[in-house]
Amino acid sequence: MTRLLPLxxxxxxxxxxxxxxREAILAAALRLVETQGVDSVTMDTVxxxxxxxxxxxxxxxxxxxxxxxxxxxxxxTQWQASVLSGPPPLGPGAPAMERLLAFGHSRLRTNLTHxxxxxxxxxxxxxxxxxxxxxxxxxxxxxxxxxxxxDLQLLATALLAPxxxxxxxxxxxxxxxxxxxxxxxxxxxxxxxxxx
Amino acid sequence: MTRLLPLxxxxxxxxxxxxxxREAILAAALRLVETQGVDSVTMDTVxxxxxxxxxxxxxxxxxxxxxxxxxxxxxxTQWQASVLSGPPPLGPGAPAMERLLAFGHSRLRTNLTHxxxxxxxxxxxxxxxxxxxxxxxxxxxxxxxxxxxxDLQLLATALLAPxxxxxxxxxxxxxxxxxxxxxxxxxxxxxxxxxx
DNA sequence: AATAGAAGCGGACCGCGGTCCGTTTAAGCC
DNA sequence: GGCTTAAACGGACCGCGGTCCGCTTCTATT
Numbered sequence: 071m072t073r074l075l076p077l078x079x080x081x082x083x084x085x086x087x088x089x090x091x092r093e094a095i096l097a098a099a100l101r102l103v104e105t106q107g108v109d110s111v112t113m114d115t116v117x118x119x120x121x122x123x124x125x126x127x128x129x130x131x132x133x134x135x136x137x138x139x140x141x142x143x144x145x146x147t148q149w150q151a152s153v154l155s156g157p158p159p160l161g162p163g164a165p166a167m168e169r170l171l172a173f174g175h176s177r178l179r180t181n182l183t184h185x186x187x188x189x190x191x192x193x194x195x196x197x198x199x200x201x202x203x204x205x206x207x208x209x210x211x212x213x214x215x216x217x218x219x220x221d222l223q224l225l226a227t228a229l230l231a232p233x234x235x236x237x238x239x240x241x242x243x244x245x246x247x248x249x250x251x252x253x254x255x256x257x258x259x260x261x262x263x264x265x266x
Numbered sequence: 267m268t269r270l271l272p273l274x275x276x277x278x279x280x281x282x283x284x285x286x287x288r289e290a291i292l293a294a295a296l297r298l299v300e301t302q303g304v305d306s307v308t309m310d311t312v313x314x315x316x317x318x319x320x321x322x323x324x325x326x327x328x329x330x331x332x333x334x335x336x337x338x339x340x341x342x343t344q345w346q347a348s349v350l351s352g353p354p355p356l357g358p359g360a361p362a363m364e365r366l367l368a369f370g371h372s373r374l375r376t377n378l379t380h381x382x383x384x385x386x387x388x389x390x391x392x393x394x395x396x397x398x399x400x401x402x403x404x405x406x407x408x409x410x411x412x413x414x415x416x417d418l419q420l421l422a423t424a425l426l427a428p429x430x431x432x433x434x435x436x437x438x439x440x441x442x443x444x445x446x447x448x449x450x451x452x453x454x455x456x457x458x459x460x461x462x
Numbered sequence: 463a464a465t466a467g468a469a470g471c472g473g474a475c476c477g478c479g480g481t482c483c484g485t486t487t488a489a490g491c492c
Numbered sequence: 493g494g495c496t497t498a499a500a501c502g503g504a505c506c507g508c509g510g511t512c513c514g515c516t517t518c519t520a521t522t
């Protein structure tokens with residue numbers, strides 16, 4: 071009853087074993103995904119490989135999608151870092167237009183590389199604070215920098231939409247369109263939208 | 267052994283009971299989806315409701331996604347009809363630009379309306395001959411009509427991507443962007459791309 | 463009408479994602 | 493160190509999508 075207080079709404083610290091388990095799970099998941107491919111990784115396998123009960127997985131990660139989203143988040147974070155502080159033209163230092171083009175290419179390649187993982191992460195991947203909103207925000211920033219006016223949030227969304235993994239997969243895998251052509255298409259789109 | 271022949275590669279006609287069952291299944295599925303919502307419709311339910319064994323469902327429709335895609339296909343076909351021969355500005359008779367704008371609005375509303383079904387249809391929905399490729403084809407046609415040059419296939423894909431159900435759901439449901447604003451955003455995008 | 467054989471059928475069965483709840487354990491307090 | 497209690501644990505359990513295979517039914521042929 072006596073709640074002698076964690077300050078205000080402190081996030082209620084994670085217990086030591088809980089933290090250990092979370093990392094073990096993530097590590098196991100990552101390893102299994104890399105070795106066997108996303109689709110053949112089952113929750114039971116991850117659990118036993120991490121030396122943990124199944125219930126634990128679901129308490130920490132909500133669902134299979136959530137776990138995959140967490141795994142995905144690792145590389146997503148790295149990508150964000152290289153956008154924010156990596157070498158130009160992706161990182162800062164190049165003219166806005168070049169950055170925007172590089173941004174698209176990089177996003178395109180990344181999404182293609184992780185396509186199956188992204189799919190497995192499903193909606194959990196999109197709602198993850200990081201993923202969509204960071205890219206959108208950054209695109210908006212570059213558009214503003216380029217002097218584009220209009221509803222930048224929607225414009226950014228429209229530019230990013232054709233870079234989504236599902237769309238790319240369709241183009242590259244089913245329609246056999248070479249990646250370079252898709253890249254060129256995006257460049258064209260950007261130039262039209264920016265009005266250069 | 268003696269194959270006294272169906273002509274060349276005739277499609278091997280569907281047996282009468284098979285056809286009857288297929289329709290019963292589709293009807294049951296449609297009804298259940300409408301009354302209970304996609305997510306709570308199970309294959310067992312559809313089967314028993316259609317008075318058919320579970321195996322039959324899967325033989326005819328491959329998977330749950332396939333069944334949902336088939337259900338979706340019904341309304342998709344209607345939509346196609348109204349694009350091809352409905353009243354303007356969606357159907358023929360209006361100037362290309364108006365048609366293109368109307369096309370986007372209509373697609374947007376349709377996709378939002380069927381969002382959950384589309385999601386349930388998953389990749390089966392996209393590979394369905396009809397859905398994606400018809401829209402893409404029509405968009406290409408209108409772009410050509412408008413004198414746009416460039417890689418029309420990619421341009422069409424880029425224009426359609428932001429109208430995908432997943433993207434729209436994100437905008438309308440999570441980000442609370444009013445539909446009218448999304449529509450306006452698409453109009454803006456189209457004008458920039460066409461260069462009007 | 464009889465018959466052969468392929469096409470179709472259906473439900474028992476399986477594996478996996480997800481839940482539930484009795485048990486264990488870490489961590490603050492004396 | 494003992495005690496308390498809330499958090500965390502883990503595995504038995506459930507429902508659903510999907511498969512499999514022995515049985516039934518249609519249809520072409522004579």
